[in-house]
Amino acid sequence: MANLMNEFPEIDIKQDEPLMKYTYTHTGGPADWLAFPKSIDEVKQLVQYARANQLPLTVLGNASNLIVRDGGIDGLTMILTKLDAITVDGNQVTAQAGAAYIDTTIAARDHHLSGLEFAAGIPGSIGGAVFMNAGAYGGETKQVVTAATVMLPDGTIERLDNAGLDFGYRHSSVQDNHGVVLDATFTLEPGDYDQIKTTMDDLNERRAAKQPLELPSCGSVFKRPQGYYAGKLIHDAGLQGYTHGGAQVSTKHAGFIVNIDHGTAADYVAVIEHVQATVKDKFGVALQTEVRIIGRN
Incomplete structure (x- = not known):
């Protein structure tokens, strides 16, 4: 196989780059090739x-709700964080895939636009938020995204409206068509700056009080099972503090698994599987992961 750094000298590409340097869990083996495209054209060149x-292709944003296995990732991995432009036009905010969701909420606030307050503390990127219909505090991405630009595996680009994105719980059509989100447009409502800021500050204070933000984690690990709360089930199963290697069910919030001492992806997966087995045994509830687990063992 050709050397990708020679093929694309203008693109920042690294070989055998440890992904633990980029994931929120601080785990993950090497990417065969890791590229940081800085334009749509560069994304298209790499996809094609x-x-x-x-060549297997994996696309990452902020890698906040993700576990990369210790064996790393085959082929080409793209991290889109250099595609981070945010523009505001009237009551619409358009953000590129690599823009931080938090920065997008701040841009909306600063332009006196309401509707994104729920996402004030979501650590992921816009691409990841659309990909998995990220949500928090009663809000979901699907409620405010009116369109997204998606590049399909053959390099063609489509503009999908809200219906075309087929949002569901932690789901969008981008997961099914294996596309790459390039940007998303949020249609918001005019609002009062102080009121928007107060709501965002309140949600961030609640998040900081309840969640283990001081330790590396992959965010909320499990989807909410119908009729239950994952964190409460895990707490009621007596699993808070359960540790395997360097990964631990958070003692602050049972829905999180934190890296307390050089934990590996294998440690994370072992904790996840133990939690799933215990909760199933005690309560008959099958916990499904919200976090994406990718890569080779």
Whole structure:
């Protein structure tokens, strides 16, 4: 296989780069090739190259709700955080895939636009938020996204409206068509700056009080099972503080698994599997992961 750094000298590309340097869990083995495209055109070049050369392609944003296995990732991995432009036009905010959701909420606030307050503390990128319909505190991305630009695996670009994104609980059509989110447009309502800021500050204070933000984690690990709360089930199963290697069910919030001492992805997966087995045994509830687990063992 050709050397990608020679193929694309203008793109920041690293070989055998440890992904633990980029994930919120501080775990993850090396990417065979890791690229940081800084334009849509560079994304398209890489997508088309991967397709033409039958190179596995993985796309990451902030890697906040993600576990990369210790064996790393085959082929080409793209991190889109250099695609971070945010523009405001009237009551619409358009943010590129690599823009932080938090920065997007701040841009909306500063333009006196309401509707994104729920996302004030969500640590992911816009691309990841659309990909998985990220939500918090009663709000979901699907409620405010009116369109997104998506690049399909063959390099063609489509503009999908809200219906075309087929949002569900932690789901969008981008997961099904294996596309790459390039940007998203949020349609918001005019609001009062002070009121918007107060709401955002309140949610961030609640998040900081309840969640273990001081330790590396992959965010909320499990989807909410119908009729239950994952964190309460885990707490009631007596699993808070359960530790395997360097990964631990948070003693602050049972819905989080934190890296307390050089934990590995294998440690995380072992804790997840133990929690799933215990909760199933005690309560008959099958916990499904919200966090994406990718890569080779």
